[in-house]
Amino acid sequence: MARFVYADNAATTPVSPTVFAAMKPFYTDLYGNPSSLYSVGREAKKHLELARADVAACLNAEPNEIFFTSGGSEADNWAIKGIAHQLAKKGKKHIITSKFEHHAVLHTCASLEKEGFSVTYLDVHADGLVRPEELEAAIREDTALVTVMYANNEIGTIQPVSEIGAICQKHGVLFHTDAVQAAGTLPVDVKGQHIDLLSLSAHKFHGPKGVGALFIRKGISLPNLVDGGAQERGRRAGTENVAGIVGLSVALKEACATMAERTKRLTAMRDRLIDGALQIERTRLNGDRTKRLPGNVNLCFEGIEGESLLLLLDLNGVCGSSGSACTSGSLDPSHVLLAIGLPHEIAHGSLRLSFSDQNTEEDVDYILEVLPGIVERLRSMSPLWEEIVNGQKAD
Numbered sequence: 001m002a003r004f005v006y007a008d009n010a011a012t013t014p015v016s017p018t019v020f021a022a023m024k025p026f027y028t029d030l031y032g033n034p035s036s037l038y039s040v041g042r043e044a045k046k047h048l049e050l051a052r053a054d055v056a057a058c059l060n061a062e063p064n065e066i067f068f069t070s071g072g073s074e075a076d077n078w079a080i081k082g083i084a085h086q087l088a089k090k091g092k093k094h095i096i097t098s099k100f101e102h103h104a105v106l107h108t109c110a111s112l113e114k115e116g117f118s119v120t121y122l123d124v125h126a127d128g129l130v131r132p133e134e135l136e137a138a139i140r141e142d143t144a145l146v147t148v149m150y151a152n153n154e155i156g157t158i159q160p161v162s163e164i165g166a167i168c169q170k171h172g173v174l175f176h177t178d179a180v181q182a183a184g185t186l187p188v189d190v191k192g193q194h195i196d197l198l199s200l201s202a203h204k205f206h207g208p209k210g211v212g213a214l215f216i217r218k219g220i221s222l223p224n225l226v227d228g229g230a231q232e233r234g235r236r237a238g239t240e241n242v243a244g245i246v247g248l249s250v251a252l253k254e255a256c257a258t259m260a261e262r263t264k265r266l267t268a269m270r271d272r273l274i275d276g277a278l279q280i281e282r283t284r285l286n287g288d289r290t291k292r293l294p295g296n297v298n299l300c301f302e303g304i305e306g307e308s309l310l311l312l313l314d315l316n317g318v319c320g321s322s323g324s325a326c327t328s329g330s331l332d333p334s335h336v337l338l339a340i341g342l343p344h345e346i347a348h349g350s351l352r353l354s355f356s357d358q359n360t361e362e363d364v365d366y367i368l369e370v371l372p373g374i375v376e377r378l379r380s381m382s383p384l385w386e387e388i389v390n391g392q393k394a395d
């Protein structure tokens with residue numbers, strides 16, 4: 001029986017009912033501007049600060065280290081451009097990142113390179129992980145910042161963040177992590193993990209789109225990205241998105257409170273889907289099998305195009321993705337899959353399925369019911385597949 005399965009939670013998640021309910025009063029009754037001095041303004045301000053404290057608690061940070069932004073992209077831009085420009089004044093113009101960051105980081109680094117900064121792009125190994133020792137070896141006298149993502153948005157691999165943090169601390173280099181895929185899904189402890197700056201985004205953990213946060217460790221100064229009014233203690237201008245910020249905090253609290261149970265459940269679903277999908281011949285799993293997000297499955301099927309696979313899955317009610325949502329629509333293979341060493345023709349046939357707590361075992365059953373037939377059908381029409389099969393016969 002046809003079913004609707006939303007399995008693209010790495011692209012975005014639906015707002016949870018409790019989050020939606022918590023946000024609603026801030027559009028209707030508590031609509032005051034937090035900077036206003038009358039009671040509806042003061043009330044909004046109170047909830048803004050409660051939200052800040054809740055977010056801080058989830059990260060083991062202090063409330064005055066949390067700055068709300070318009071999302072993950074802004075937080076990444078602010079952290080990286082801000083630190084780069086701040087430390088350039090001291091002659092430090094070198095940044096270390098990895099080849100498989102989100103474009104919010106990679107394109108920010110590219111724009112800094114145009115300004116004369118130098119950037120080292122660390123290799124990502126076939127398992128989808130950077131190597132701390134290679135990172136340490138890349139640190140120079142003039143290194144200002146290391147920015148390495150907590151978990152990858154395409155292949156879900158979890159980077160050795162604590163080790164990277166310790167290395168950065170040892171060398172006196174600041175460490176930023178894009179934790180947009182990790183926040184609410186994996187434990188985050190900015191103190192214990194020696195993280196100096198951290199980006200997160202509400203819509204990846206059942207909060208609303210267009211709101212995120214940047215954690216900036218106390219004592220770190222960086223220039224503003226958005227100038228204007230004195231909101232966010234003068235560091236990020238613009239009337240606060242109170243409803244969105246409340247939604248972010250409720251969603252994060254909820255995600256952190258249910259993390260252990262959800263991790264167990266999603267990991268079991270993920271592993272069953274991986275085992276089932278790997279029964280299809282000439283299929284591979286991208287990224288380490290266990291050091292990956294609980295809900296992430298990323299597969300390559302030789303001989304087919306990711307785009308046609310997505311279309312047929314969609315016809316069967318399954319939402320997945322090929323590459324990241326930002327780049328699908330272009331025919332370039334994913335920079336993430338190329339970074340882990342896949343050849344172009346294989347990287348083209350990739351499929352990411354990502355679960356959240358709204359998915360069920362029945363969703364896995366259904367995907368495993370339709371996927372093999374779809375792959376077989378596409379392969380039967382694929383000249384590339386014919387070549388692969390014939391090539392195999394020849395040797």
Ligand SMILES: *Cc1c(COP(=O)(O)O)cnc(C)c1O
Binds near residue numbers: 104211
């Ligand atoms: C989604 C995502 C972003 C961008 O966040 P937005 O809130 O959509 O701007 C950045 N980094 C990673 C790893 C992401 O998954």
